[in-house]
Amino acid sequence: MSEELVIQMKGITKVYPNGTVANQDVNFDVRKGEIHALMGENGAGKSTLMKMLFGLEQPTSGEILVNGEVVNLSSPTVAISKGIGMVHQHFMLVPSLTVAENMALGMVPKKSGVLIDYKKAVEITEEYSKKFNLRVDANAKVMDIPVGMKQKVEILKALVRGAKILILDEPTAVLTTQETVELFTELKNLKKQGYTLIFISHKLNEIMEITDRMTILRGGRSMGIHETKDVTPEEISRLMVGRDVILKVDKDQAKPTDEVLKVRDLEYVNEWGKKMLDKVSLSVRKGEILGIAGVEGNGQKELVDMLFGFNTPNAGTIEVNGANIIGLGQRELRERHIALVPEDRMLYGIAGTASIEENVISDRCGEKRLNKGILFNMKAIHEESAKLVKDYTVLCKSAQQQVGSLSGGNIQKVVVAREFSNGPELIIADQPTRGIDVGATEFIRKKLVELSRSGIAVLLVSADLNEVMELSDSLIIMCGGKIAAYFEDTKELSDELMGKYMLGIEKQTPEEIRRVCHE
Amino acid sequence: MNIFTTDFFFSIIRIATPILLATLAAVIGEKGGVSNIGLEGIMMMSALFGSLTAYWTGSWAVGLLAAMAVGLLEALLMGFFAFKLKTDIILVGTAVNMIGSGGTIFLVKVITNATMGKSLTSTTSLITKSLQVPSWNIPLIKDIPVIGKVISGHSLLTYIAFLLVFLTGVLLYKTPLGLNIRSVGENPNAASSVGVSVSRVRYITIGIGGILAGLGGAYMSMYYAMGWSLDMVAGRGFIALAAQSMGGGEPVGSMLAALIFGFAQALGIKVSATGVDSNLVAPIPYIVTILSLVVFALNQRRVEKHRHASALK
Amino acid sequence: MSKKNRTKFSIIRAAAAMGIALLVAFLLILLSADGANFSEKIAASGKALREMLVSPLFKKNGNFSMKNFSDVLAGMIPIMFTGLATCIMFSANQFNLGAEGGIMLGAFVTALVAIYAPIPGPLLMVVAVLAGGVAVGIVMLIPAVLKAKLGVSEMVNSLMLNYVIMYFLNYLMNSFLADTSKGITQTYAFQDNALIPQMIDNGSRLSWGFVIGIIMVILCWFFMYRTRWGYGIRMTGINQPFVMYSGMNVPLIIIISQVIGGVLAGMGGGIEMLGRYNVYNWSALPGYGWTGITVAILAGNNPAYVPLAAFFMSYLTKGCTLMSTNANVPSQLIDIIQAVIFIFFAAQQFLAGYRQKLVVKSAQEELAAKAAAMKAERSEQ
Structure with a gap:
């Protein structure tokens, strides 16, 4: 790795039309051939900074240098021409087009002057797929391929456009463990071939594993550039959130009483025929917080949809205070004192x-x-x-x-x-603190504990391990649409053990799991 | 009385032509994510300027070009408001339709007053037989019994319209531009992330629509009605939107839908010829539009249910 | 951005939109102006434009013209109703364009009741107008229910309904209801007790319907901003999934908003009929529905601003009519002016660069204030 700087961003400030100051006087640079992490909490300004580097947004003030040259990245086209490629968190793919068509978009090979040379597009896709060992199916429609393959298509799309510098925006957020391992191998492989990678993430272990240097953003400002080998996880977390993360939430021992929510043998097959919920049973009682942990996409969303009337199960029962709630609308659910903190707060x-x-x-x-x-x-x-x-x-x-x-x-x-x-009797809190500042997070967590201790039943769904482990009185782990484990007490749980259940390496017996029904 | 004569089927094609042209505009627009409800107003404006230009130059061909140019210009202006100034496209379309009805009568009065010294409220007196877009008796085919009488002898624009159904399919599915249009319509972010200029594609999309609607307008004033008059397009631009959605947004399906509307209207004319009040027959296409949208929605719903049910097995 | 800046911006923006519309109007007038050379044409256009802008209020001698002014107020009546109808439908994000057919149907049904119903005294007036409103409310159930239950575009359906209504009414007139003793197609005369009394007896046809219109404006404002249904309508317009998740009945709100819109348009037609005419003789869509859309857009979908917007549109319409009689410019110029103002009002990004400057300025001021406060805090320690 050389000391040569391929990217320099100097004194970048960005003010959005609504007045939000997303970046303030940020300095950022990347060396040729390194994997550089860009870290920070949600809303710290990482995405905005990278959007400016990819020409999707323009800085309000400050300058950007690529290979030592001042550039005006007025659009992605300009950024691409400077050898910058981006793999977005939300895939920039057109679902009804094939992989080859998506690859070719914007640089379509032609035959007889005007028509698309589709065969050529497939050839190019397969050639790059082989060259970088990123396996994709060129003729499949994007809507039919798995997430991991979509991401490979995205990376290939950038490479085929001649990108030498790749920005990866939270690439592992949507991947399974196995896919993440695969991705890291591929990224290291790219690095070996001389490519420069900017890796946006807030997962510490990933950063420590594959990056050379890191830039940390907090509240739109840069907290400096650091060599990965010289900083400890504790230091990183302090730089990210400004103080040591408060992990502890004080709470008394729960004294659960009557059963409020009773779910039995819930099954759901989605419209593509994938079984999303497989015989899920659980109970939540007054005065307790039941946590649901698990990697996202393992049935939590579908479960919450069923509980709040957005969808109906194919089999099984849901009762609240002894009465069936399947088929009820949101109005009736609210009349039964069920409240939902929705995962997508801007939409719902x-x-x-x-x-x-x-x-x-x-x-x-x-x-x-x-x-x-x-x-x-x-x-x-x-x-x-x-x-x-x-x-x-x-x-x-x-x-x-x-x-x-x-x-x-x-x-x-x-x-x-x-x-x-x-006056809720059952609160379903779905990712209640995702992407919000520490102060609000602490406030909401304390409130949840307080409410549960006042006799309300709380079902907490969270992908934040720290959150579910600290808040829950007891906890289930979902994996592949099933409950993989139930823990009556969260105190003696370790991250490693949780990880094994979350990734499906271990599974409790049906009898152990059935204890969550308190029968 | 036998109403299903060769004349009747001939008139279906004749009536369906302007709807088909506007429908193709709607098909391309919707594929590119641009819902143009201003097709009605564009047709009015093109119809007016097409007929005026034909009269001035003494050439139907120049008139036709002028109609297309006016359609294109108006569509691009719509694009400017919708894409650049971020005006809701439905409101832009509404404004264009306002100008299409009251504005055209202002323009025809002012322009005829300035050029001819007397202000006219229609151009029907200006379009003579020689300025009509010519019809074409197709050699060989015209001699085939029944079929020849139905499909031969139409306006040149009718054949162009049906050819355009095919060309629209090629454009959308076989050319790089079509790929761009479809991706901009489905996921504009994906298109712009690979350097496709979303706004350029959108301007092209709405511009093509403008040209097609312009052809439809020219057909109205320079063939079908022989001259422009107030509100002559009479909702065909709106019916085209319905035909587009009834045809599932695909060129061939939408063509069939346009023919169904042509059939409804032709039937209406036939029935009113028997002495039934034309006011009772005139609304048939509009009622058919509403009913067809309902049937289409019900069918859509059934298909989805069926798909989910079969996914369970 | 501070509230003061926001107000300043909206005023500048409105003025700019009107300025552009007037400029376009001037150019079009210039096109049609009489005159041997350019300066004569300019002079003639100037005169015509003056006619359009000033004559709705003042006579040639500069004195205030009560007649013209009351004409303007009378012209507001139907478009206040269609404007309110559109405000309520657009607030729920329902692009129902049926106020046009609605006002025609309302006028027709009211006319029928006013001719044939054996109801004594002023009660006939009330029943007739309400019947017009109810009839249109019922017809609007068609696009409303189809949208709420099947997701069919209310826009296309309401447009189609406009034509269906027009032809159907013409059919009824021709076949059954016309007074055949007259040369043109019109109904028999309304009963005298159905006619809405005039406020001023100067031929302006400024009836007490104007006051009813203002009362409806107030009622609509209360409905939209002070009742749970109006609240539901507004929230649905902002974010429909949010309203569903909150436990409100979205399909019902979609239906209610369009039915109320229909009732208002229908009442407007009825009041226009009984306040201005004594027979029904409309044979084409009157155009008030489209103007109503412009009124709603100008009013920002807020009923409180509807009278102002309606006054503005009515004033311009009157101005164009006077201009056409006195300066020989076709009165349909109003449609072009209306479209231009309409589109600039609806354009979100119109003068956005200027707004962005204001936003950046106030954000920087806030930052500077914060920095100064932090500095002060530090120096205290």
């Missing part, structure tokens, strides 16, 4: 251009206490929203402010303020 959780006030009353706008006859009781509504803003420490000018103008953490506080405050 809020109406972005409406005010905070309008967002916190959406589940209760028809209730008597907020209405006077046919009109809203504005006084009661103002009081309610002001109280929630205060109780949930939402940082805003007033409850009349647009929700969309708040930071991610405050948006999530608005969501939980609504979901936690209308």
Whole structure:
């Protein structure tokens, strides 16, 4: 590895049209032939910085040098011509086109002047596939191939366009363990062939394993560039979050009482025929937090969809306080005091251009206490929203402010303020703290514990190991649509053991798992 | 009375032609993610300028070119508002339709007043037989019994329209531009990430649509109705949107849908010839449109259910 | 961006849109102006433009013209109703363009009741107008239910319905209802007790329907901003999945918004009929529905601004009519002006560069303030 700098970004500041300052005076450089990690929490400005390097966004101020030359990366086309390629977290593929067509898009081989030379496109795909040992099926439609292969198509797409510098945006987020191992081999292989890689991630172990240097961003600013071998995981975590991560949440021993949620033998096959839920049974009782851990995509989403009426199972039963809830709409579910903190808060959780006030009353706008006859009781509504803003420490000018103008953490506080405050008996919290700041995370976690201790049943779904292990009283692990393990007490659990169940290396006996039903 | 005569089938094709041209515009537009509800207004404007230009130059061919140019220009202007100024495309289309109805009558009055010294409210007096887009009796085919009478002797534009069904298919599925149009319509981010200029493709998409709608307008004023008059397009631009969705967004399917609308309208004319009030017959295509959208939606739903059910097995 | 800057920006933006529309109008007038040479044409165009902008308020001698002004107010009546109808439908993100056919059907049904229903006194007036509203509300169930239950585009269906309504009404007129003793197709006269009284007796046809229109504006505002249904409609327009997840009935909201829109358009037709005419003689779509869309866009879908937007449109329409009589410019210029203003109002990115500058400026000010506060804190320690 040489000291030659292929990328230099100097004094980069980016202000978005809505006023968000995503990057402030960031300096960033990459050496030729290295794997350089770009780290930071969600919202730290990693994606924005890389979008500017790939020409998708333009910096408000600052300059970018590629191979020592000042460049104006006005579009991805320019970036590509400078040898920069990007593998996006959300794949930039057209589902109804074949792999070869996706590869050829924007640089289509032609025959007789105007028509697509499809055979040539397939040949090129296969040639690159062999050369870099990235196996793909050139003739398959992208919508029919697995995630891991889609990612390979993305990498090949960049390489076939002559990229020498590859930006990989959280490439392992969607991959299975096996696929991740495979990817790392491929990346090391690329490095050997002289390619430069920028690797965006917030998974410490991955960073330590494959990167040479790292740049850490926090709150849009750079926390400096470091040699990977010279820093410890603790130092990295301190640089990322500004202080040592608070792992402990104080909580008393749970004293669970009556069963609230009772799920038995739930099965679901999705429309492509894949079995997403396979005989899932569980119970959640008053006063306890049951955690669901697992790598994403192992049935958690489908389970939550069933519980909140977004989908219906093919078999099995779901009861809340002894009554069936399958087939009920969200209104009836809310009348049964079921609350959901949704995984996708921007899609389900809020109406972005409406005010905070309008967002916190959406589940209760028809209730008597907020209405006077046919009109809203504005006084009661103002009081309610002001109280929630205060109780949930939402940082805003007033409850009349647009929700969309708040930071991610405050948006999530608005969501939980609504979901936690209308007398819930069962709270389903799906990734409640994903991508939000430490302060809001701590607040929401404490609130969940507090609510459970006041006698509410809480089902916590989280891909954040730290979160499920610390918050849950007992915990199940999902793998491949099944419950792989149940732990009555989370205290004696170790990460290694959890990992084995999550990745399907180990599995408890049906009897052990059945204990989650408390029968 | 036997209504299913060769004349009747001839008139289906004759009536379906402008709808088909606008439908192809809608097909390409939807593939590229551009829902153009302004086709109606574009057809009006092209119909007007096509007939005026034909009159001025004394040439139907120049008139036809002018109609296409006006369609293209108007479509590109729509693109500017929709893509550059980020105006909701439905509202842009609404504005174009406003100009297409009231604005055209203003223009025809002003222009005829300035060029001829008297202001006209239609151009029907200007389009003579010699300025009509010529019809074509296809050699050999015209002599085949029945079929010859149905498919020969139509306007040149009719044959161009059916040829364009084929060309649209080739464009969308066999050319690099078509690949770009489909990917911009399905996932614009994917297209732009590999250097395809999304806005350029969108301008091309809406521009092609403008030219096709322009041809449809020219057909109306320079063949079908022999001159422009107020509200002459009478919702054909909207019916095209319905034909597009009824035909599943594919060229051939949409062509069949356009023919169904042609059939409905031809039937209406036939029935009204027997003395039934034309006001009772005129709305048939619009009612057929609503019904066909319902049938299409119900069918779609059934297909999805069926797919899920078979996935379970 | 601060509230002051936001207001400043919207005013500048509105003024710029109108300025562009007037410029386009001027160029088009110039095209049609009489005159031997260019300077004569310019002068004639200037005169025509003055006619359009000033004469709705002032007479030739510069005195205030009550007649013209009351014409403008009378012209607001139907477009306030179609504007309100469109506001409510667009607020729920329902692109229902059926206010055009709706106002025609409402006018027709009201006319029938006003001619034939044996109802005594002013009650007839009320029943007739409500019947018009209810009839259109019921017809709007077609696009509404099809959208809510089957996901069929309400836009295409409502457009189709406009034509169906027009032809169907013409058929009824021709075949059954026309007063055959008259030369043109029109109904028999309304009963006297159905006519809405005039506010001023100067021939402007400014009826008390105007006041009903203003009352409807207030009611609609309360409905949209002070009731749970209006709230549901607005939230559906912003984020439909959010509304479903919150436990509100999205299909019902979609249906309600379009039915209410239909009722308003229908009532507008009825009030226009009883306030302006004494027979029904419409044979084509009146165009008020399209103007209503412009009114809604100008008002930003907020009922409170509908009177202002309706006044503006009515003023321009009157101006164009006067211009066509006095300066020989075809009155249909209004359609082009309307389209231009409409499209610039609807253009999100119109003057976006200027807005971005304001945003960056206020963000930088905020940052500077924060930095100064931090500095002060540090120096205290």
